[in-house]
Amino acid sequence: MRSVHTIAFAAGVSLSAMAPVLAHAQDGPVVSTCRLSTVHDDAAEAPGGAEGAPASSAAPESDPEAEANAQGTVTIVPTTRGKDIVVTAARVAGQLDVPQQPIQTFDEDDIAAYGVNSISELIDAISPQTGSGRGRGSGGPVMLVNGQRITSFREMRDIPPEAIRRLEVLPEEVALRFGYAANQRVVNIILKKKFDAATLAGEYNRPTRGGYDNYEAQTGLFKVAGPRRYNVSAKYTDTSMLTENERNVTQAEGSVPTVAGDPSPARYRSLAAADSEFALNATMTQGIGKDGLDGSFTTNAAFTHSVANSWSGLDTVTLVQDGDSAIRALPDPLATRVETNQFQAGLGYSRMLGTWNFNVTNDAGYTITQTDTDRRRDTSGLVVAAAAGDLAIDGALPFVPGAGVDEARNRTATLSSMATLSGRPFAMPAGDANLTFKGGYDYTHSSSDNSASQFGRIGLTRGDLSGLVNLALPLTSRSRDALGAVGDITLNLSGGLDHLSDFGTLYNWSAGVTWAPTDRLSFQASYIVEEAAPTLTQLGAPIVQTYNVSVYDFTQNRTALVTVTSGGNPDLVKEKQRDIKLGATWQLPFLQRSNLMVEYFHNRSNDVSEAFPMLTPAVESAFAGRVTRDADGNLIALDRRAVTFDQETSSRIRWGLNLSGSIGGQGQGGPGGFGGPPPGGPPSGGSAGAGAGNRGPGGSGGPPPMMGGGRGPQGTRWNLSIYHTWRFTDRVRIAEGVPELDQLNGEALTAGGVPRHAIEAEGGLFSNGYGFRLKAEWDAPSTVDGTGAPGSTDLRFGSTFVANLRIFADLGRKEELVKKVPFLKGMRVSLVADNLLDSRQKVTDDNGLTPIAYQRAYRSPQGRVIGIDVRKMF
Known part of the structure; x- marks a missing residue:
């Protein structure tokens, strides 16, 4: 006779943490409560799912009361081969x-340990995990909210991170299921069902070397109540100008006035522009039907106004008289002012159509950019007067009127609309196809015109009609006993096209396979065209x-001061890309939520549109028409x-190691952690919906110490993520008939070389309201070879190491302190230091000297910047 033992648990913890409980359960009936961090995919098959949501969609909303209590069962059924464990659990909604x-x-406890003010800052803080190593696209992740596509990142960038119940980072291949190319990782943010907070934050930053100031002020209101949520935020940023004089930049030969009393051009040449920005953003999401089960729609609107002012030095002139010469500078800088006004709006709708998930998003924008650039003054009259003896070359200069302003205006209107339909069309022995x-x-x-351009008004219009089909086929399955001995294998196939009104039709297709021989080990391979x-x-x-x-x-x-032309090139052509990716992920057995991942990438591209590279002799030979020299060969x-x-x-x-754990208290201890509650003991107070009873508006246990916030870990929580990229090859052929360049061995085209x-x-670390965060990036040294001709020299670009530090205190978590000073409730104070070590790249030639164009101030104008950030949540 077979016996069945059942263990009730709350969704959210790894099975390894339940091992002691399961071992005891095999000896006799046991009912216990455990805290989970992962659940088996069998949960998607559990009874009570909302209308059979497809595999790629978010899990259905479960009954709130049931979710607050036991959310699944572990059923142990002995067989002739031994005792099989079948896990059934309701997934976290979204x-x-x-x-x-x-x-x-x-x-939510992990997120609290970052001490950031918004989801935007959180995504930036975890960029090592969210960045793609494929080398395509913008590098930012695809963003989902509650498992659904959003109209744009604006929808959730200003949401307080305390509103997040869970955040998942997934591989690039998952993006195909939501209609995106597989060149970005996917971040799925699951919000709490109830959350209400108003925030007010201010920040002041200043370089330790001085020179400029930066101020930021932000306020916002966010509320989520089941299927309805809204968010309104406003932010103002102001930064003053940083000039070459304030960083003691050495001036190029022949650019400094030789007459005392003339103004120094360094005081009127900016390293960083003075800029200010005001942004207003509002979003509302409303569920349709009871509890939002009939779908939802989202509206978003935003406005951004920014102004940037920079200086390009002074008008200078060389006066010659009776064989003597003097370099003179006229007052008033050559200024450039850029004003941008941007209007944006989004509309989204999603619902279940039977067993299929339908989602449509629309995002529109209109941007007006006005650029005003001072023309250089006509100094020919001064030259003639000095040569005739009518003007002393070292005397007072007469007034030279300004030459006016060149105006460039660009207007850009955009509309992006995407609709996806996802479902499970048929079943296979290993599971349902998606x-x-x-x-x-x-x-x-885009419409642009420039008073200094001979081309007049330029108008460009592009319409992009796109389509894509993605099919995921489960070939083997351990849980379904379909060739389970080899593990779980899923094949992914996709194909699509883009018909561009100005470029014709572009095609793309991909094939990939995911193989998981065990719960902890998985492999991925893909080929993308x-x-x-x-x-x-x-x-x-x-x-x-x-x-x-x-x-x-x-x-x-030598370094030259030249006139640089920038703008569009209508002669560019389409690019052809071929990419291979091989990857492996291993969930470490000795730490919870810790893993090791390794990815190999091979990219090949033809007809690549690139920014103009560093002016090496090879580049000048390939693009001779882009370079102007005078009769003596000087670059002008x-x-x-x-x-x-x-x-x-x-x-x-690219390989990465993600480690996390806790020390003492009631963090995520137990197996895989350090300290924490004993295995099988009471649940630790962290994850929303993870325990029984009424857990407050955020889903966290007890009344939160900070309004709208979670309980946070009791004890010390730590994490460490390290990602290393090792480049094997990087070769470029810039034009037919030109030798291929090896960028890793000195033949680089970029200003900083290509580090290997x-x-x-x-x-x-985060302990009882106090946090310490460090983020760092290091690039190895690189070289750029010279021409080999007499007088030419190689350049060595030294290594770079930039470390950013954040130390913060959640004062609202200190109950005794809040009792004494009630105003501190909901307040966090942070001290930040960007480029903590004041690291600035050193560039040297064969003689160990730094060329003027590569002075450290040019490589990193600001240097170390320290600041204070104060935020209060109401």
Whole structure:
């Protein structure tokens, strides 16, 4: 006779943490409560699922009362082969059901340990985990809220992180299920069902070397109550100008006045522009039907106004009289002012259509950018007067009127619409297939004109009609006993096209496989073929000329002040991409929510649109028409508009180690942690919905010490994430007939060379309201070879190491302190130090000297910046 033992638990903890309980249960009937961090995919098959949600969709909302109590069972059924354990659990509402394992998960206590003020700051803090190593796209992740696509990042960038119940980071392949290309990782943010908070924050930053100040002020209101949520925020930022004089920048030969009393151009040449920005953002999401089970719609609107002012030095003139000469400078800087006004709006709708998930998002924007640039004064009259003896070359200069202002205006209108339909069309022995259809239309119109350009008004319009089909097929399954001996294997196939009104049709397709031989180990392989078009900015940005720009001339082995032309290049062509990715992820057995991942990438691209590279002799030979020299061979002008490279190939490995744990108290201790509650004991107070009873508005136990916040870990919580990129090859052929360049061995095209190794790391400690966070990035040294001609020199770019520190105190968690000073309730004070070690890259030539164009102040103008951040939540 077979016996059945059942263990009730709350969704949210690894089975390894339950091992002692399960072992005891095999000896006799036991009912116990445990805290979980992961659940088996079998949960998606559990009775009570909402209308059979598809595998790629968010899990259905479960009954709140049941969720607050036991959320599943562990059933032990002995068989002739031994005792099988079948796990059934309700998934966390909004959690994704995909074969790929999360790269990292964060619960509300993990998020509290970062001490950040918004989801935007949180995503930046965990960028080592969310960044893609594929080398395509913007590098930022695809953002989901409660397992659903959003109209834009604006919807949730200003939401307080205390409102997050759970955050998951997933591999790039998951993006295909939501209609995106597989070049970005996926971040799924699951919000608490109830949360209400108003926030007010202020920040002041200043470099330890002085020179400028930065002020920030932000306020917001966010509320979520079941299927309804809204968020309103406003932010103002102001930064003063930083000039070359304030960093003691050495001036180029021939650019400094030789007559005492003339103004110094260094005082009127900016390293960092003075800028200010005001942003207003509002979002509302409303569920449809009872508890939002019939779908939801979202509206968003935002306005941003920004102004940037920079200086390009002074008008200078060389006066010659009777064989003597003097360099003179006229007063008033050559100024550039850029004003931008941006209007944005979004609309989203999602619902279940039977067993299929339908989602449509629309996002529109209109941006007006006005650039005013001072023209250089006409100094020919001064030259003639000095040569005729009518003007002393070292005397007072007469007034020279300004030459006016060149005006460049750009207007850009965008509309992005995407609809996806995802479901499970048929069943296979290893599970249900998942099918996603995506259709979209993107529209962009850019109109620009410049009074200094001979081309007049330039108007570019692009319509992009796109479609994509993605099919995921489970081939084997351990839980379903379908060739389970080999593990779980899922095949993923996708194909799509983009018809661009200005470029024709672009095609893309991909094939990938995920293999999980065990619960803790998984492998991924994918091959991606895509065609890409240049952006409209690369094609049609207004033509702008900037004077007195420092450019290092490898041919002459000197730094020159030249006139630089920037803007769009309408002759660019489409790019062809071929990428291979091989990856493996291992969940470590000795620490909870800790893993080791390794990824190999090989990219090949043809006809690549790139920004104009560093002016090496090879580049000048390939793009001779972009370089202007005088009769003596001196560089006087450079056209830096985008160019097309013939071919690029690269290969690299990126591996990462994510570790986390707790020490003492009631953090995530137990197996895999250090300290914490004994195995099988009472649940620790952290995750929303993880325990029984009424747990307050955020789903966390007891009344929160900070309104709208979670309980946070009791004891010390720590984490460390390290990601290392090792580049094996990076080769470029910039044009046919030009030798291929090895960027890793001195033949680089970028101003800083290409380092072979790079490391990203972030980690910290959080204990009883006090936190310490450190984020660091390191790049290995690199070289750029000279021409080999007499007088030419190689350049060595030293390693860079930038560490950012945040130390904070959640004063609202200190009950005794709040009793004495009630105003401190909900307040957090942070001290920040960006570029903590004041690291600035050192660039030297063969003689150990630093060229003027590569002075440290140019590489890192601000240096170390320290600040204080005060935030109060009401």
